Amino acid sequence: MEYEAAISSSGVLEALRAFDPRVVGTLPLALSVPDSDIDIVCHAFDPVAFAEAIWRQFQACDGFRLYQWTSSGRPVVARFEWSGWPFEVFGDSRLVGQQHGWLHFEIERRLLALDDGRLRKAVLQQRSLGIKTEPAFAAVLGIDGDPYRGLLELASETDIQLRARLNSL
Template identity: 50%
Template structure:
């Protein structure tokens, strides 16, 4: 699932070009090499105007297989209430999820999770990747899989955001202290 199929589907979709004005960034399990059957391509977007973003999604992606779009009331961790717009669909049999919210992508929880997971995998090496993949194969979502492998307590999404605040030296300490396979 981590090979060229997802990249070919991403290219075929034209999503990055179609949504270019919303700073689309691919995140999640595919670029991390942690996809399992059923994983989707996650694209995070900066959508300060939810209506304009929704219109762009309809215009650019509305003809894709299984297209669905919704907006929900959401309170990000430590953030004011927001109404992200989410769309899902498939291209070449690969599921996509597009997420747009008012915060710039680099500040979004999903991007911060992705960034720290990428750093942890770089620092923890193949042993950490395999341990996380084993948890993923057993049905765990990505953040809970990392939290379990690292022995983090409490809400795994909050715990991963806390790790995102650490520099690489701090992450190495977490890997070492938690006795993870990468430490």
């Protein structure tokens, strides 16, 4: 089953509609590796209601886990399996458009759209070695330091600046 079909048949987007769910990560970017999961970010303006919505819909799923971080806004995270696909649902009190996971996804999507295919090939090569997505982008793009922060800093660059980076690959 394709990941889109798993999302649809799970009903996760419908169950979490009130929380602005958005699919992010390697699957929609076509950068997945065999152990990639389906990542969904949400605006959990009410963490208790968010956790209850996930619990009601997915508690019986294989591998179900639900927890809340103790720092950084205390996001709620759920993990479960549906139709052989691992899901990770992340609910943060910030609007989705302000969450780091969404911002990383957006800059990665922009970079891939501006590229002629060399970036995708190089990032996939890094991913095949077991490197996570953001560190893989950072390695290919020559971003020093924290790869997550480095990608966030790229988000403010214009398409012209990003193309210049890509042309140096």
